Every structure is written in C-alpha cells, then in structure tokens.
Amino acid sequence: MNLKFACLSGLLVMSALGLASCSDDDKWPVADGAAPEFNIDSEHLMTVAGRSIKIAGTIKDADGISAINLTCPALQLNKTINIVEIYGEPLKEYELDYEYKIQENVEGESFTVKVEVTDVAGKTTSHDVLVTLDADFTAPVFTAAPDREVTVLIKANTVFNLKFTVEDNREIDYVTVNVDGVQGFPIRIEGEGKNKVEFAQALSLPGTPAEYKMTITAYDVPAQEDEVRSSKVESTLSVSELPDFSVLYLADVETAADLNSDLCGVPMAMDHVAPYKYRVRYYNAAAGTKICFLPQKTDFGPICFGPEADNAEVLGDDPDAVGRITLDKAGVYYLITVNTYDRTFTLEDYPVSEATNPVAGMHYGQNDLNTWNDWNVPDPWWQEWYFGPAKGPGEILSRMEQDKNNPNIFYIDNWKLEEGEQNFILHNWHSNGWWNFTTWRVDNSSDPSKCVYYGNAYPDNDHFTGTRGYFEYKYINVDPEEYKFMYPNAGPFDEGKWSDEGYRKNFIGDNWIKPTVTKAGNYRLVFDAHSEHIKILPM
Known part of the structure; x- marks a missing residue:
C-alpha cells in the first residue's frame, strides 16, 4: 500500500467516525x-x-x-x-x-x-x-335542609328553627348561610376537617307577613388547587297565618335524613280535596307505623301536624311538641283525612280485597292484553300482559313483579340506575308498539309521588273485569264538591270521553317520570296501583 493511498484511507475512516459520532x-x-x-x-x-x-x-x-x-x-x-x-x-x-x-x-x-x-x-x-389518591371530586350533599318553599306561622313569638345537615365523602371546607333582611347574616361555619356539618339555630322573625330569601352553600375542599366544588340550597321563608297548602305530605319515617334519602316518593303526597282538607290511601304493611303530616318535603320543621301532647284528637303544628299517629293494623289500607284548619283527622281501615285499581281485573303475566283493542271480533288476539318502567310500549326497561300479599303493589328490586336525569313512564309491553293500553303518569316529573292511570278504558269481557269499577271509585262516586275542587275544568265525569287524551289531561297531565339520580347504584321501585303512589328508594 503506498503512502498516498494509506493517507486517503485514514482520512476516510476518520471522516466516517466523525459522522457516526454526531447525534x-x-x-x-x-x-x-x-x-x-x-x-x-x-x-x-x-x-x-x-x-x-x-x-x-x-x-x-x-x-x-x-x-x-x-x-x-x-x-x-x-x-x-x-x-x-x-x-x-x-x-x-x-x-x-x-x-x-x-x-x-x-x-x-x-x-x-x-x-x-x-x-x-x-x-x-x-x-x-x-x-x-386523596382528591374529592364529589360535591357535598345536604341530607337534611329546608325545602324550597317554607311557611313560618305567625305566633306570639314567631320563630323559624333553621336546621340542616350536610355531608361529604371526604371533607367539608366551610358552609355559609345567608337570610336576606335578617340581622346577623350572613354567617360562616367552618368544617374543621370533618366530613359532616350539623347546624341548628332558632331565628326570631317579625310577626308580620313577609318573605325572606335564604341561601345555604356548602364548600368542598378543592380537588385541585384552582377547583372548588359546592352545593347550594335556596329557600323562600314565607311568614304568614295558616295558608291553604297546595299539597300536604304523609311522612312515615323518623328522621330528616330518611325524608331525603329517596329518589322520589317520600314523603307521600296527599290529595288536596277541599280548602284545608287532604286525603290519602295508605297501605300499612306492618302494625305500629307512626305517621305525621308535613307541608314541606325535606324536614319535619317548621310545621309538622301531629297529635298534641295533651289532646291526641287534635293536631298541633310544633315539630318539637307534637306526637305521632299510630297505625296498629297490619296488611290493610287506611283512608286518612286531615283538616289543617279544624286541626282534625280521621282514620278508616279496609282490607286489601276491597281495594280496587284500573287493572284489578287483569291477570298479571297472563294473556289478558287485547292486541288490537278490538272488542267486536269473536276471537281477539290475546298476548301476555305485563308492564314496567318504559321508554315506550316496545322498550320496557325492567319488568315489574306483583306483590304476593297485595296484588295492588308492583315492584322492582335491585334496579340499576346511572347518574343523571331519568326519563320513563310505567307502561305495558306490546309486541307492535301500540301505546296507552295500560299506562300511568305522575303529578310532578322531577319529583313524582302520585302515579295516576292514563291508559285505556276497557269493557267487561271473558278475560277480565273492565275499568268501570275503577272510574266509579275514582271519579264518579265521590263528593261532588270535592270533585269540582280537584278537577275544576273536567265537568261531570264521562267514561265515553276517556279515549280523548285532551280529556284525560283534566285529571292527570302527560307527565313522564324524570327524577335525577345523584349516585349510581341499585334502587327499589314500588308502585301501588290502588293508592296511586310511586317511590324509588336506594337499596
């Protein structure tokens, strides 16, 4: 190898090495x-x-x-x-x-x-x-708090007993309370590192008619440094003489937390049948049930109607002083009537066998559904009849079961619900998706309690007894004045008009069931077709 070639080779090797070393x-x-x-x-x-x-x-x-x-x-x-x-x-x-x-x-x-x-x-x-892994992404929850509308009765000493309980899965930072126009507010209650804050304070108010806006806000410890989660309760305190409440509730639970633990239906709305007069049908499954009556849903105060301590026949209104009415018969219905002006109440019991409902003659789970609702043909096409919460007649979300001890009651156990607003009705299944054979609607979509029949009228037939008996019990054989008070625009009841949806809306609106689930889980749905009461409870 000559010197020239060796030098050239060396330069090439060095150049190659230099290139290889560069990133x-x-x-x-x-x-x-x-x-x-x-x-x-x-x-x-x-x-x-x-x-x-x-x-x-x-x-x-x-x-x-x-x-x-x-x-x-x-x-x-x-x-x-x-x-x-x-x-x-x-x-x-x-x-x-x-x-x-x-x-x-x-x-x-x-x-x-x-x-x-x-x-x-x-x-x-x-x-x-x-x-x-210690963040808190769940806002605090008020397990007891004043209702949206609260009435404070004018007395010699007009007092509103403000009570609330708020809980969190980890820790509450603080709670603020403000009552517009009342001296001493707003106030701030520190969480002190706890996951539960309970508050009670008696507020003296002027004994003259007035309204006060109250806001209670619970603040979470932030999940991130720039994130604050909170829950708010807003109420209007109406100071007045005894009003004719638009609705009165029957409460069969013991604590304010129990009043607020349901998804809907607790306490139970009563029918407002006349000024200051309310009525409800209540199935008493076990003896010893204790009840009282509330004009607000979320707490036993400021007004709770129950027997006075010195006279059990008279209804008082002080939640800290009144007692409870005891229902001592099991497995029967009670017809309960309350007059808040006269401070009276009556109880009448009757057996399940005497209780009717719009589908009492039909046989659940059997071929009692006339597919085309055609009663003029000699041999109609019958298919299985059952119902449940549904998006429509072809989309039953879950089939209800009939109670073995009381055929008026239908239920679902361990019904899995996700967070968010629900949207369904109680409706029968139908193979071709025909509507309103047997279906019900509620009094208040977001917070339902009453669930009233909205389905078809049926004649007596060789499969079952029709709906005439129900209509007589519900609308015909009732006190005329009470009927006018409850259904002022309906006119005399006419079964022949029931197929007209506009006519049916005189008695119950086309209100779907739309409560909001705040915590996903398993729930129990219970519907009593006789008392027309629906409730959904966590399991």
Missing part, C-alpha cells in the same frame, strides 16, 4: 448552553383511581427544546414527547399539557412522577410531581 441535535446551533427554563403549574396533583391527572407547565430554552420525558414505574407511566420528531425542529418555547389516566387497580396512595426536559445541547431540567 441529530448536533446539527442545531447552540445559543447559550444553559439548561431549560421549566415552570410547572403544580408539583402536587390530587386524584383518585380511574381518573386522569394533567401535568402542565411552560418550558423555554434559547438552544431549543429537544424532548420531554415523564416517568413513574409505579403508575406504568413512561412517556417521551419528542419535540424534534413531532415538529421537525426544536422549539424555543413549549406549553406542556399532558393528561394521563390512573389505573383502576393501582396499588398505593402516593406516587412521584419525574418530568425531565432536555434541550439540543444535552442540558436538562426536571421536576418531581407528587400524585396522591
């Missing part, structure tokens, strides 16, 4: 050689298993940002954001905004995520981000 970053000029400037938004992120964290911050570098690495073996996190590969060149500035979902089955409560930024000169800057 992609070597082609980008270095401006100052300083480490990247990295300002992270938060070095402590709070979350829970199954939810995501967001690691964010601002990165600047005069030489150019090359890559960002996020690592945490315990969270199975190993992410590289290759800036040059993504953008084709290093960036002088970059807004980091990386979201990562924590595994449902993660083990542990505290983790460290290392976030390291590298520039084209090989300089690095890093931050350790603490991730803890």
Whole structure:
C-alpha cells in the first residue's frame, strides 16, 4: 500500500467516525448552553383511581427544546414527547399539557412522577410531581335542609328553627348561610376537617307577613388547587297565618335524613280535596307505623301536624311538641283525612280485597292484553300482559313483579340506575308498539309521588273485569264538591270521553317520570296501583 493511498484511507475512516459520532441535535446551533427554563403549574396533583391527572407547565430554552420525558414505574407511566420528531425542529418555547389516566387497580396512595426536559445541547431540567389518591371530586350533599318553599306561622313569638345537615365523602371546607333582611347574616361555619356539618339555630322573625330569601352553600375542599366544588340550597321563608297548602305530605319515617334519602316518593303526597282538607290511601304493611303530616318535603320543621301532647284528637303544628299517629293494623289500607284548619283527622281501615285499581281485573303475566283493542271480533288476539318502567310500549326497561300479599303493589328490586336525569313512564309491553293500553303518569316529573292511570278504558269481557269499577271509585262516586275542587275544568265525569287524551289531561297531565339520580347504584321501585303512589328508594 503506498503512502498516498494509506493517507486517503485514514482520512476516510476518520471522516466516517466523525459522522457516526454526531447525534441529530448536533446539527442545531447552540445559543447559550444553559439548561431549560421549566415552570410547572403544580408539583402536587390530587386524584383518585380511574381518573386522569394533567401535568402542565411552560418550558423555554434559547438552544431549543429537544424532548420531554415523564416517568413513574409505579403508575406504568413512561412517556417521551419528542419535540424534534413531532415538529421537525426544536422549539424555543413549549406549553406542556399532558393528561394521563390512573389505573383502576393501582396499588398505593402516593406516587412521584419525574418530568425531565432536555434541550439540543444535552442540558436538562426536571421536576418531581407528587400524585396522591386523596382528591374529592364529589360535591357535598345536604341530607337534611329546608325545602324550597317554607311557611313560618305567625305566633306570639314567631320563630323559624333553621336546621340542616350536610355531608361529604371526604371533607367539608366551610358552609355559609345567608337570610336576606335578617340581622346577623350572613354567617360562616367552618368544617374543621370533618366530613359532616350539623347546624341548628332558632331565628326570631317579625310577626308580620313577609318573605325572606335564604341561601345555604356548602364548600368542598378543592380537588385541585384552582377547583372548588359546592352545593347550594335556596329557600323562600314565607311568614304568614295558616295558608291553604297546595299539597300536604304523609311522612312515615323518623328522621330528616330518611325524608331525603329517596329518589322520589317520600314523603307521600296527599290529595288536596277541599280548602284545608287532604286525603290519602295508605297501605300499612306492618302494625305500629307512626305517621305525621308535613307541608314541606325535606324536614319535619317548621310545621309538622301531629297529635298534641295533651289532646291526641287534635293536631298541633310544633315539630318539637307534637306526637305521632299510630297505625296498629297490619296488611290493610287506611283512608286518612286531615283538616289543617279544624286541626282534625280521621282514620278508616279496609282490607286489601276491597281495594280496587284500573287493572284489578287483569291477570298479571297472563294473556289478558287485547292486541288490537278490538272488542267486536269473536276471537281477539290475546298476548301476555305485563308492564314496567318504559321508554315506550316496545322498550320496557325492567319488568315489574306483583306483590304476593297485595296484588295492588308492583315492584322492582335491585334496579340499576346511572347518574343523571331519568326519563320513563310505567307502561305495558306490546309486541307492535301500540301505546296507552295500560299506562300511568305522575303529578310532578322531577319529583313524582302520585302515579295516576292514563291508559285505556276497557269493557267487561271473558278475560277480565273492565275499568268501570275503577272510574266509579275514582271519579264518579265521590263528593261532588270535592270533585269540582280537584278537577275544576273536567265537568261531570264521562267514561265515553276517556279515549280523548285532551280529556284525560283534566285529571292527570302527560307527565313522564324524570327524577335525577345523584349516585349510581341499585334502587327499589314500588308502585301501588290502588293508592296511586310511586317511590324509588336506594337499596
């Protein structure tokens, strides 16, 4: 090998080695050689298993940002954001905004995520981000609080006993209470690191007719540094003489928490049959049930009608002084009438066998549904009759069961409901999706209690007794004055007009059942076709 060739070979080898030793970053000029400037938004992120964290911050570098690495073996996190590969060149500035979902089955409560930024000169800057699984993403819940409309009766000493209980799955920060126009408000109650705040205070109010707006707000400990969750109760306090309440409720539970634990139906709305007069039919499954009557739904105060301590035949209204009416017969219905002006009440019991309903003659689960509702053909097409919560006659969400001890009652146990507003009616199944054979509607879509028949009228036939007996019991054989008071626009009841939906709406609106589920889980739906009461309770 001659000297010229040897020198040329050496130069080629050195050149090759030099090229091989260069990284992609070597082609980008270095401006100052300083480490990247990295300002992270938060070095402590709070979350829970199954939810995501967001690691964010601002990165600047005069030489150019090359890559960002996020690592945490315990969270199975190993992410590289290759800036040059993504953008084709290093960036002088970059807004980091990386979201990562924590595994449902993660083990542990505290983790460290290392976030390291590298520039084209090989300089690095890093931050350790603490991730803890102690966040609170659930707003506080008022388990007892004043209703939206509260009446305070004018007395020698007019007092509103403000009571509420609010609970949280982790911790309550504080609660504020404001009563417009009342001295001493607003006030603030600290949570003191607890997950439950109970409050009670007697408010003296002027003994003259007036209205006061009250707002109670419970604040959660923030789930993130810039996030605050809260729950609010707004009420109007009406100070007045005894009004003719538009609705009165029968309460058969003991505590305010029990009044608020249902999805709907507790307490039970009574029929307003005349001025100051209310009536309800109540099935008493077990002896010893204690009841009282409330004009507000969410608490036993400020007004609770119950037997006075010194005269059990007279209804008092002080929730701290009145007793309870005891229903001592089991397995019977009670017809209960209350007059809040006269302060009187009556109880009449009768057996289940005497209780009627619009489908009492039909046989549940048997072929009692006339498919085409044709009563003139000699041999109609009969199909199975059953019903349940439904989007329509072809979409039954869950089939109801008939109670073995009381055929008026239908129920579903362990009915799984997700969070959010529900939307259904009680309706029979029909193979061809025909509407309104046997169906019901409610008094109040968002907060239903009464569930009244809205389906077809049926004649007596060789399969079952028709609806005539129900209409007589419900609309015909009733006190004429009470009928006019309850249905002022209906005129005398005419069964022949029942097929007209406009006529039916004189007695019950086309109101679907739309309560809001705040906590997903299993619920029990109970419907009494005789008392026309519906309730949904958590299981």
